Amino acid sequence: MFQRKDWAYGSNIRKRKYLKRDEFFDELVEELCAAVCAVGSSQTRFIVEPNGGKYAQDDPLLKKLECRRPAWWIQLERPLLDRFFNGRMGIRAQYYVSPYHGRRKNALLISKLADHLIRLASSIEPRAKKDLLHLSLVRPSAKVWISEKDVCGNKIIRASDLKLDEQSIQNDWLDLAREVQNGVYGTEDYQLYSAAINGVRAPIPDQLEVKGSWLTGANQREYVTPDKRDRDCQLFMFGFS
Numbered sequence: 001m002f003q004r005k006d007w008a009y010g011s012n013i014r015k016r017k018y019l020k021r022d023e024f025f026d027e028l029v030e031e032l033c034a035a036v037c038a039v040g041s042s043q044t045r046f047i048v049e050p051n052g053g054k055y056a057q058d059d060p061l062l063k064k065l066e067c068r069r070p071a072w073w074i075q076l077e078r079p080l081l082d083r084f085f086n087g088r089m090g091i092r093a094q095y096y097v098s099p100y101h102g103r104r105k106n107a108l109l110i111s112k113l114a115d116h117l118i119r120l121a122s123s124i125e126p127r128a129k130k131d132l133l134h135l136s137l138v139r140p141s142a143k144v145w146i147s148e149k150d151v152c153g154n155k156i157i158r159a160s161d162l163k164l165d166e167q168s169i170q171n172d173w174l175d176l177a178r179e180v181q182n183g184v185y186g187t188e189d190y191q192l193y194s195a196a197i198n199g200v201r202a203p204i205p206d207q208l209e210v211k212g213s214w215l216t217g218a219n220q221r222e223y224v225t226p227d228k229r230d231r232d233c234q235l236f237m238f239g240f241s
Contacts, residue, residue, distance in 0.1 A: 004096060005175075007088045010167030013202050018079055019087045025094055025105055032084060033112045035076050036208070039120070043075040046124045048132075049211075059225045066217025070133050072117055072210040073147050085146045086169070086202040092239050096171070099232035109144050110137055110210070117210060132220070136212025139222040143231075147207035156203040162194065168202040173239040191227065192238075199239030 009019060049055075049069050055062045084090045091109070095102030114137045121128045136142060148157045164181050166174060173196070179185065180196040214223045234241035 002098075005171045007093055007096065008170045009202075010170050012165065012167040013086070016082060016086075016202075018083060019202075021083065021087065021089070023089050025089050025091075026108070028084060028087070028089060029105075029109050029112055031080065032076075032109065032208070033116075035080060036074055036113055037116050039074055039076070041120060041123045044120050044124065045073040046121045046128075047071055048125070048128060057225055059227075061223065062214065062225065065223055067214040067223050068132065068217065069136050069214045070117075070121060070128070070212045072120065072208075074120075074208045074210070075151060075206060076208050078204050078206055081146055081205045081208060082202075084208070085205060091144065092235065095232065095235035096173075096239070099236040102235055103140070103232050106144055107140070107142075110142050113144070113210065114138070132215065133212065135220055136215050137210075139213035139215070141213040141222060141224045141228065141231075143211055145209045145211075146203075146205035147209040148205075150206050156205060157198055157201065162197050164197055165201050169200045169239065173199045173237075176238065195234055195238040195240045201240075 009016075013019065047070075049071055050062075061067075085092060087093065091102070091106065094105040114134065117137065118130055118133045121133055122130065149155050162181075164177055166178075177196040177200050180193055185192065214225070215221065216223055228241065231241045
């Protein structure tokens with residue numbers, strides 16, 4: 001059996017004792033679902049990407065295939081989102097067990113949230129097609145994460161900030177981040193480098209982010225961009241993607 005170091009915290013976040021709470025992820029799912037169900041459209045931003053018809057991704061196939069996906073940003077209490085993202089039983093801790101385990105727990109959360117997400121979307125944008133929303137949410141690449149920007153648009157995780165934080169999350173991810181920073185694997189792969197450095201950070205978010213899978217325009221088939229085809233493994237290895 002593959003063994004990993006225990007999930008531990010450094011001095012930067014030791015005062016956030018709720019992160020160490022012993023709980024099952026399924027209990028956290030129920031708490032998140034209750035919080036999301038209590039939220040109205042005024043606390044939610046919803047769009048169908050590409051927003052304004054402009055694709056932000058580098059993959060030209062998104063435009064060629066006329067892909068679309070729904071996206072939600074939902075304001076929730078910071079301690080709850082902190083537990084979800086950084087907690088010892090949060091979403092990243094589920095991927096720490098294995099990429100397959102993390103994927104299952106991600107899918108579980110989406111399945112619990114889907115109906116309310118669709119209701120929120122319809123209240124914000126009545127023209128949104130419910131069949132597109134549903135189909136996008138049930139595909140494997142749909143994901144629940146945190147918004148990497150706060151409600152004011154400020155980044156809480158900066159890809160350009162490559163200083164290694166050794167006093168936040170301390171586990172196998174920290175060991176790997178040290179090796180990456182020290183050039184053990186070379187620095188030519190920027191995505192690997194930034195994922196490893198960001199994986200040990202524990203920012204406090206103020207929004208839950210849900211993104212459905214990209215669906216092609218012609219036949220609504222799932223399309224996954226190349227940089228996200230191993231997302232589950234990236235989260236398992238680094239804690240970030």
